[in-house]
Every structure is written in structure tokens, then in C-alpha cells.
Amino acid sequence: MPAVTIRNIRTILTEPDNTRLVIVKVETSEPDLYGLGCATFTQRPTAVYAAINDYLAPFLKNKNVSDIEDIWQSSYVSSYWRNGPVLNNALSGIDQALWDIKGKMANMPVYDLLGGRSREAAPVYVHASGESLQEVGENVQRYIDEGFHHIRVQMATKGYSTYGTDRAQNTVTGLSTQNVLEGPIVATTWTERIHNLPVAHASGIFEPKPYLRSALGLFDYLRSKFGYGLEILHDVHERIPPILGVWFAKECEKYQLFFLEDLFSPEDNGYFKMVRAQTSTPLAMGELWNNPHEIIPMIQERLIDFIRIHMSQIGGITPARKIAAMAELYNVRTAWHGPNDTSPVGHAANMMLNLNTHNFGIQEVAIPGRNTVEMFPGIPTLEKGMMWANGLPGLGIDIDEKMAEKFPFKPREYGGSWDTVRRADGTVVKP
Numbered sequence: 001m002p003a004v005t006i007r008n009i010r011t012i013l014t015e016p017d018n019t020r021l022v023i024v025k026v027e028t029s030e031p032d033l034y035g036l037g038c039a040t041f042t043q044r045p046t047a048v049y050a051a052i053n054d055y056l057a058p059f060l061k062n063k064n065v066s067d068i069e070d071i072w073q074s075s076y077v078s079s080y081w082r083n084g085p086v087l088n089n090a091l092s093g094i095d096q097a098l099w100d101i102k103g104k105m106a107n108m109p110v111y112d113l114l115g116g117r118s119r120e121a122a123p124v125y126v127h128a129s130g131e132s133l134q135e136v137g138e139n140v141q142r143y144i145d146e147g148f149h150h151i152r153v154q155m156a157t158k159g160y161s162t163y164g165t166d167r168a169q170n171t172v173t174g175l176s177t178q179n180v181l182e183g184p185i186v187a188t189t190w191t192e193r194i195h196n197l198p199v200a201h202a203s204g205i206f207e208p209k210p211y212l213r214s215a216l217g218l219f220d221y222l223r224s225k226f227g228y229g230l231e232i233l234h235d236v237h238e239r240i241p242p243i244l245g246v247w248f249a250k251e252c253e254k255y256q257l258f259f260l261e262d263l264f265s266p267e268d269n270g271y272f273k274m275v276r277a278q279t280s281t282p283l284a285m286g287e288l289w290n291n292p293h294e295i296i297p298m299i300q301e302r303l304i305d306f307i308r309i310h311m312s313q314i315g316g317i318t319p320a321r322k323i324a325a326m327a328e329l330y331n332v333r334t335a336w337h338g339p340n341d342t343s344p345v346g347h348a349a350n351m352m353l354n355l356n357t358h359n360f361g362i363q364e365v366a367i368p369g370r371n372t373v374e375m376f377p378g379i380p381t382l383e384k385g386m387m388w389a390n391g392l393p394g395l396g397i398d399i400d401e402k403m404a405e406k407f408p409f410k411p412r413e414y415g416g417s418w419d420t421v422r423r424a425d426g427t428v429v430k431p
């Protein structure tokens with residue numbers, strides 16, 4: 001039987017529900033056989049598009065679709081310089097599509113190619129946020145009523161920009177919120193005074209201590225309202241000075257979080273040793289890592305409990321399954337990144353590892369919009385607080401290309417970059 005080869009690689013840019021998605025379609029020498037992969041880097045989607053169309057598509061034409069490992073390794077070094085977000089996303093789109101094709105050719109879901117299932121479905125966590133303790137509490141209750149058991153909680157810090165709430169920059173949808181200083185400044189006169197400094201373009205002011213006090217107040221409120229049966233998670237989103245992160249993780253211990261996420265920025269990985277020695281608050285990190293050198297020491301030294309890599313940011317299923325296997329040896333659990341800028345194809349790829357790997361931890365999910373569900377037949381479903389794959393061959397998902405064409409990228413201020421958030425004195429804050 002003649003080898004099945006790559007005939008064409010197409011990149012689909014679409015925005016069904018206010019988040020820009022990058023989907024790769026690998027078409028083969030078999031007319032009806034194709035694969036889909038996620039290459040979504042929502043702040044730089046057209047850079048990924050160029051990396052695929054200008055470089056990987058010509059490089060891979062006529063290659064044998066069966067040789068996923070060789071295609072990954074040769075593509076990885078074909079740029080010479082490597083391990084960055086744009087090229088890794090481009091590589092991921094093709095890699096996931098090739099795994100999709102391999103499963104279709106073998107007539108089995110990718111998790112069966114990897115050794116079968118360790119569980120029926122993947123428990124998920126959802127995002128509850130609000131402007132006040134009461135509003136967050138109401139949203140938590142709503143999710144509990146819908147059958148969710150793991151809930152990430154984020155609350156606006158009055159008078160400041162706060163990640164993960166309506167007052168935050170929401171660049172994933174490219175809609176920057178207006179400056180959030182309209183509320184009374186709940187701070188000392190010092191902050192009030194310097195708040196009025198003329199600060200260049202900013203989508204709000206972030207100050208660490210008001211945020212930290214507000215977050216601890218939220219955990220206290222939720223534990224007194226819901227008790228300790230509910231699993232609550234929180235994303236610091238790397239914004240605070242690292243030593244305050246050490247203090248905060250220790251303060252969180254009594255609230256028994258499921259995990260505390262992105263306590264430090266990737267540039268401050270070195271602080272994990274310090275916090276690890278002082279508290280048992282479970283730590284999660286990974287969505288911002290692209291390079292093996294950022295990742296390997298964190299697993300080897302058991303500095304995190306959950307690895308939260310955004311799978312397309314490291315190049316797809318091929319590297320992700322290797323990292324998951326290494327993590328198992330150190331008892332680090334997976335928690336693949338999965339908000340609305342992980343496409344449904346990306347979630348389908350996450351699910352292949354979520355069902356297969358022994359050291360699964362939790363799967364993040366943002367409830368998909370109606371257009372997204374319609375555009376991606378076979379999208380993993382949510383039921384009983386868990387995500388379910390459909391058991392179809394490959395990744396089990398498709399895309400309605402005609403519909404995707406009807407949802408082109410919307411024009412965005414600053415090209416859809418992550419908004420600039422600043423301290424009261426004007427210093428830029430890590431996102």
C-alpha cells in the first residue's frame with residue numbers, strides 16, 4: 001500500500017466567540033483523510049499563521065504522515081533557533097493533526113494509541129469571579145448547582161485592575177476594560193496620591209497588597225460559606241513581588257486550596273525553592289512555559305504539584321506526552337491549560353492525555369460559547385463536573401469551515417496584545 005503523505009497544510013483563523021483561534025488542517029494524499037491541530041496563540045495568531053504557511057507547510061509537503069516523531073524533530077530544528085511560543089504553536093498545529101490522522105488510520109482514539117484509558121472522563125475546574133464576596137459566592141453556588149466540584153475563584157480588588165475579573169484586561173477577547181479607578185481608592189493616601197500620576201496607556205492599576213488582602217478575604221468568606229468540601233483554586237497570574245508570593249502561599253495554607261497558580265513569573269522560577277520549603281499549599285505553574293529548560297528542573301526538584309502547560313505552546317502532543325511521563329516519575333500531576341484560548345481542537349488533544357496518563361490532576365475549562373460548540377462538531381462535552389471525549393478515531397473533532405469563514409478576526413486595538421497593567425507609580429506589571 002503506498003504511503004499516505006502530506007498533500008496540503010492549511011491554517012484556519014477564526015473567532016467564533018470573541019477569542020481568536022488558530023486551527024491547522026493537514027490534508028493527505030488520501031482525498032478524504034485529514035487531521036486537525038490547535039496552534040492557538042491568541043495574542044500573536046498571524047505570526048503563527050506565517051510560521052506555518054511560509055515555513056512548515058513547504059518543509060513538510062509530501063512527507064509520510066506516519067512519521068510523527070521524525071516530522072516533529074526535523075521541524076523543531078528546521079528554524080535553528082527554537083523553543084519559542086510562535087514556532088511551538090506552529091509545530092503543535094501540525095503535530096496534533098498528524099496524531100488525529102494516525103488515530104483515524106488505526107480506527108482508534110489517540111488515547112488508545114497511547115495505551116488506553118486510566119479513567120472514563122476528566123474532572124474539570126471552571127472560573128467563578130465577581131466584583132464582591134457576594135457575587136463570587138453566588139457564582140460559586142451556581143457552578144455547584146451545575147455539578148462542578150472544582151472552582152477557580154477570582155475577585156475584583158476595589159479600585160484596582162484585577163486579573164480574572166470583569167475589571168481585568170480581557171485581552172483574550174481583545175476588549176480592554178476602561179481604567180478601573182472610578183471606584184474609591186481603598187488604600188492609603190500614598191497610593192491615592194500617586195494614583196493620580198499621569199500614567200501612560202494603562203488598562204488599570206495593580207497594587208499587590210490590596211489584591212492579596214482581598215484574595216485572602218475571599219478565601220475566608222468562601223470557606224465559611226461553603227466549608228472545606230468544595231475544591232477552590234486561585235490564579236495569582238504572576239503579578240506580585242516574589243517574596244509576597246512566599247508570604248501569600250503560607251497565608252493560604254489554612255484555606256486548603258486545591259492549587260495556587262502562577263505564584264511567580266517564569267523569570268522567577270528560582271523562588272519556588274523558597275516557597276516549597278515553607279508551606280504545603282499545592283502549587284501549579286506552566287501555561288507560560290515554552291522551553292524545556294524552564295520545565296525540567298521544576299519537575300525534577302518537585303517544585304510544583306501540577307504542571308499547567310498550554311499544550312500548543314510547547315509543540316503539541318508529541319512533547320506533552322513526554323513531559324507528562326516525566327512528571328509521573330516525580331508525582332507531578334497534569335493540569336493542561338484550558339481557558340477560551342485553548343480551542344476545542346486543543347481541548348480534544350488535552351483529553352487524549354487526560355484519559356490516558358496515570359498522573360492526571362485536573363482539566364481547566366471555560367464554558368464554550370454557542371458559536372464555538374456549533375463550529376466544532378465532536379467538541380469534548382461537559383457533564384457532572386467532568387469533560388468527556390466521544391471515543392471517535394483520532395481526536396474525534398471536526399471544524400465547520402464554512403461557518404469559520406463567517407467569523408473572521410475582529411480588528412483590535414494594539415493588534416490584540418495583552419493589555420498593559422501598571423503599578424500606581426507607573427511601573428509595568430507582569431500580565
Ligand code: GCO
Pocket residue numbers: 042172235237287337338339341364
Ligand atoms: C488561565 C490563564 C488565562 C490566560 C490567558 C492568556 O489560567 O486560564 O491564566 O486566563 O491569562 O490564557 O491568553
Ligand code: MG
Pocket residue numbers: 235237261262287
Ligand atoms: Mg493562569
